[in-house]
Amino acid sequence: MEQLHTLWLSTGLYQLSVGQFVMILVGLVLLFLAIRKNFEPLLLIPIGFGGILANIPVAGLAEPGGLLYLIYEAGLTTGVFPLLIFMGVGAMTDFGPLLANPRTLLLGAAAQFGIFVALLGALSLNYLGLDFSLADAASIGIIGGADGPTSIYVASRLSPELLGAVAVAAYSYMALVPLIQPPVIRLLTTEKQRRIKMEQLRPVGRLEKILFPILLLVLVALLLPDAAPLLGMFCFGNLMKESGVVNRLVDTTTNALINTLTILLGLAVGAKLGAEEFLVPETLGILVLGLAAFVIGTGSGVLMAQVMNRFSKVPINPIIGAAGVSAVPMAARVANRVGLEANPQNHLLMHAMGPNVAGVIGSAVAAGVLLNLAG
Amino acid sequence: MEQLHTLWLSTGLYQLSVGQFVMILVGLVLLFLAIRKNFEPLLLIPIGFGGILANIPVAGLAEPGGLLYLIYEAGLTTGVFPLLIFMGVGAMTDFGPLLANPRTLLLGAAAQFGIFVALLGALSLNYLGLDFSLADAASIGIIGGADGPTSIYVASRLSPELLGAVAVAAYSYMALVPLIQPPVIRLLTTEKQRRIKMEQLRPVGRLEKILFPILLLVLVALLLPDAAPLLGMFCFGNLMKESGVVNRLVDTTTNALINTLTILLGLAVGAKLGAEEFLVPETLGILVLGLAAFVIGTGSGVLMAQVMNRFSKVPINPIIGAAGVSAVPMAARVANRVGLEANPQNHLLMHAMGPNVAGVIGSAVAAGVLLNLAG
Amino acid sequence: MEQLHTLWLSTGLYQLSVGQFVMILVGLVLLFLAIRKNFEPLLLIPIGFGGILANIPVAGLAEPGGLLYLIYEAGLTTGVFPLLIFMGVGAMTDFGPLLANPRTLLLGAAAQFGIFVALLGALSLNYLGLDFSLADAASIGIIGGADGPTSIYVASRLSPELLGAVAVAAYSYMALVPLIQPPVIRLLTTEKQRRIKMEQLRPVGRLEKILFPILLLVLVALLLPDAAPLLGMFCFGNLMKESGVVNRLVDTTTNALINTLTILLGLAVGAKLGAEEFLVPETLGILVLGLAAFVIGTGSGVLMAQVMNRFSKVPINPIIGAAGVSAVPMAARVANRVGLEANPQNHLLMHAMGPNVAGVIGSAVAAGVLLNLAG
Amino acid sequence: MNDLLAQGVQLMVLGMGVVLAFLLILVAVMTGLSALVTRFAPDTTGNEPVAEPSPTEDTPAPHILAAIQDAIRQHRAQR
Amino acid sequence: MNDLLAQGVQLMVLGMGVVLAFLLILVAVMTGLSALVTRFAPDTTGNEPVAEPSPTEDTPAPHILAAIQDAIRQHRAQR
Amino acid sequence: MNDLLAQGVQLMVLGMGVVLAFLLILVAVMTGLSALVTRFAPDTTGNEPVAEPSPTEDTPAPHILAAIQDAIRQHRAQR
Numbered sequence A, B, C: 001m002e003q004l005h006t007l008w009l010s011t012g013l014y015q016l017s018v019g020q021f022v023m024i025l026v027g028l029v030l031l032f033l034a035i036r037k038n039f040e041p042l043l044l045i046p047i048g049f050g051g052i053l054a055n056i057p058v059a060g061l062a063e064p065g066g067l068l069y070l071i072y073e074a075g076l077t078t079g080v081f082p083l084l085i086f087m088g089v090g091a092m093t094d095f096g097p098l099l100a101n102p103r104t105l106l107l108g109a110a111a112q113f114g115i116f117v118a119l120l121g122a123l124s125l126n127y128l129g130l131d132f133s134l135a136d137a138a139s140i141g142i143i144g145g146a147d148g149p150t151s152i153y154v155a156s157r158l159s160p161e162l163l164g165a166v167a168v169a170a171y172s173y174m175a176l177v178p179l180i181q182p183p184v185i186r187l188l189t190t191e192k193q194r195r196i197k198m199e200q201l202r203p204v205g206r207l208e209k210i211l212f213p214i215l216l217l218v219l220v221a222l223l224l225p226d227a228a229p230l231l232g233m234f235c236f237g238n239l240m241k242e243s244g245v246v247n248r249l250v251d252t253t254t255n256a257l258i259n260t261l262t263i264l265l266g267l268a269v270g271a272k273l274g275a276e277e278f279l280v281p282e283t284l285g286i287l288v289l290g291l292a293a294f295v296i297g298t299g300s301g302v303l304m305a306q307v308m309n310r311f312s313k314v315p316i317n318p319i320i321g322a323a324g325v326s327a328v329p330m331a332a333r334v335a336n337r338v339g340l341e342a343n344p345q346n347h348l349l350m351h352a353m354g355p356n357v358a359g360v361i362g363s364a365v366a367a368g369v370l371l372n373l374a375g
Numbered sequence D, E, F: 001m002n003d004l005l006a007q008g009v010q011l012m013v014l015g016m017g018v019v020l021a022f023l024l025i026l027v028a029v030m031t032g033l034s035a036l037v038t039r040f041a042p043d044t045t046g047n048e049p050v051a052e053p054s055p056t057e058d059t060p061a062p063h064i065l066a067a068i069q070d071a072i073r074q075h076r077a078q079r
């Protein structure tokens, strides 16, 4: 009888707080979006499920000793998961289109503007009663990098308590890129500009592809060591791929290893979806600012392309500037689709891949600056 | 000369204790059973080999700093290995047959009776001079769950010093299911009952299969949070599989990840086969009680089917009640085979899969109760 | 402005020391050798890249909290990585040729002589002003074992500060085996000896192959427990393979698991390529002694074959003695090639595989002795 | 000792009770679920997937896109 | 220093001694093993496996069983 | 608070400056790289690999060698 009482006291029905109930609903919504709407399911299924697990009362999965807590400590407090995932991303990235047209790097640079506008926006929200430190603002801004591992790495370093909201915003908006970007692109371009045909990209040889990650690494080492963990692992993965002599390592890196880490990363992020951390006004601010960052980044990329067209004879279709936010490869596909709407013969996909991967480098560089100066 | 002496003093021949010698023989027997008799080789080869390694004198593989010790601490003291393996099991489980015939869940519930009888039995053995606490008795009872990761998880939480014997008993009896169950089934059924044909199972749609793990998770969260780690990870794996949108994660989970963890889990369990822990009278008690738990669980499942036939017009072949112990998928196969002996046209395999996976849920629920009340 | 200064102070250009610059060049050379010259790329790409990362100023990747440091601590301070890799090597090794011709074990024993000569050589270098302890000398000697995981395991136990140089030397000379061994072989054999045809190897049954790793394990347990971690894991991998009943575990062990660990091991070794540890006169000594160890080991193997031919009627082609250093399977291939030069009909490959795998056992035994007596 | 046995019996009663209760509730929930699904989403009980297999799942990595472009380029070159 | 060299020589003698001794014992054991196997289990020296490849190794997961049943159901439906 | 905003503006200017500067340098380096490669290693800009696919990459494990020998033995036996 006493034990029955003990048992009842430890049921969820007795212990569940309103906040936990709401967060379980949030988790279910994420699962719905992932499964039914195909919102980045590789990440949002583990994150959503982890969020539910973290909010089960009594079980304490996200508290010291709990499974999610242990995964979080092992992989995110240390930074190991996002860095190794970034290695895998590097091993899946082809810099060929970028090497064939290096100036598209500037599109990837410009599109990072959204990061810093969102950062300022976060600090401004302090006037509305929210409470964001400079580090918090940097963690929010990096959502505009449109790159999951980079966002998670920065937020786990600077503002672990915001990690849940930042990661959810980052992956959600990446999934929403097909809805977010087209109106922005159309607003900032004319129909005629969107019809611009671009020159066929030159083929890029193996030697160039091998040397690129090495040169990038050396530049990072000399100029921006703070970006070395992220870009270093990224270049490492890419060099393994392009070297062509360690295919078995590349195979594991891009399959078993990245898949395992993706599951664990998602669960660890879910551990940060505790009600008391997530159900705060700041989260709303983060969601709004993240969206703003995506919009502004998209716009900056497009405008940079317009500016470059002023100064260059070889024209750039400004649509591909939008791919500079990264959100690989979704943003490049969106650019391709918008281009096809304007001119059904105009396949921009490969042209957009250049700024797309440039955006990955750009936001990693921005992450380095933020970690150095806002940390 | 002095060094030669040092070397001699550190040989196994000089240092080997009788207990270690016996345990090395036990390890060899496990390897023989695994390789020659095909006793759950996926687990018993790593466990048997780990047991031998743990008993090599001087080397100290199972002592602080040793490899097996480190693996044990990383994966079993934390509970991470059995939980992640349970995720993999979830990703390999099909709840279709259970969804097509929900009342077979009751068979999976009834078959857990063996757990609690063995628990009582363990406490009774205290009268014969053994020394089992309530936690110990719970760890022994859970052998009757006929589910490796569940048994190991519970034992590693409640009675780490019994883990070796519990795991060996659990996997050995799972391998012996084809010998243990048929006589029990025949004793408790008539030939005519064993010939009962069951209705064709209805097909189950994808939506139901997706919703099931989510509903199960919500029920666990509300009613039995103590079972949340086990059933949560199980449902997570199952949802990944049924969602159909993260196939690459499912592929890794059910191959590279579960295989790696199986090897490490086996070695870690082997670390608990040290002579001083295993060669005690308690081990004999554990082996006897484990067998009893399997027999009683099998019987309870069959009898529950008989009871259900009293109250229902749609008949259940009582043989499939035996599959309620779990021991997936061996017990379902045994049920199929016993059914074919009675009626060569009567394929019970799919009907037995329902109680079979129900037994996994049942023992995880029982584990939750035990962890809460006996911990 | 102040922040710009902060940023400038943290650039690599400002902070890079000469030593770090040199080590980055060393890393680039290793990458060049790995990619262009195919020097053991599976290890030297991760090691070389890890070496560059470790020498990026400010980033602190190899300092406490840094990624490489964490990987090093998790995998090498504990010894887990080389031991699990050795399990994978065991799962890829076929003892058939050795079982068909057991006396070739003696070639694998003799070839370990290089280890001990290099050890003595290291101690002698103390007269030239270097500073090697007995443990250091043992770590250097083990390079002559021509076996990566064994060398790394011993060095990480006995002299972590020499690990970088030892690993680089070991893998470089393994890659250089096709250049190092042929002249030594030709010097110590006559053309006529190199033409010796060897008897066809008998087929070896499955039972023998299963029993071999078990017997080896038992011998290690009884006679040389210090070699138990290395040889135990090696035998475990081999038993899994030969048992034929856990193919899915073997598949993961020899692919996803060993590949992941190889990447991590390489990066961890790179963490020990810090300028202040590597750019010391001792490193030059290590490189010279490592080469000497390979040469002497090769010679000892060949001479042992000559000696055995004195006492046996069944002749051994002395070339295959060179394969006793291990460097699997490169040294066996070199033996095959040198044999074909002398007699284009004479395929020595399978005959050389016997001493080749014997050399793995031999150096693991030597490692056990060194760990016991020099530790 | 007697006390321990009593605790054991209590645990047995409670444990089997919880297991049976939980799985009975689950039977009810599953039956309800099945009824709901059959009523409101009957098409999905067949073999058709609930959602069309999404083309964006497991998105092709950029290097596949590069390979595609290579193919396009060669195709154009041949014309 | 001299002392260290002496230790080194001792280690060399002992080390090579142990390596040779251990591998010699292993030669003896392997030869004995081979003789025993050839005498008592000669069939297994051929290419036949010791035990028939067990059908229960790597047991098909339940969802494969489900697929099989699906196939059976469709087969019956077609008749 | 005002101070924080000022820091934010500074961070924005500096951050965008560094991103643009770094990527501009990278553009220059890539253009240089491309020019160098085209001048000194022009053959490699085609589709031929820089080095012949090395036969020693991913060296066949010993058990594959054993399988090969098995095949050779059987082949000889058949003659």
Ligand code: NA
Residues within 6 Å of the ligand: A144, A145, A146, A147, A324, A325, A326, A327, A359, A360, A361, A362, A363, A364
């Ligand atoms: Na970006």
Ligand code: NA
Residues within 6 Å of the ligand: B144, B145, B146, B147, B324, B325, B326, B327, B359, B360, B361, B362, B363, B364
């Ligand atoms: Na069960």
Ligand code: NA
Residues within 6 Å of the ligand: C144, C145, C146, C147, C324, C325, C326, C327, C359, C360, C361, C362, C363, C364
């Ligand atoms: Na060796």
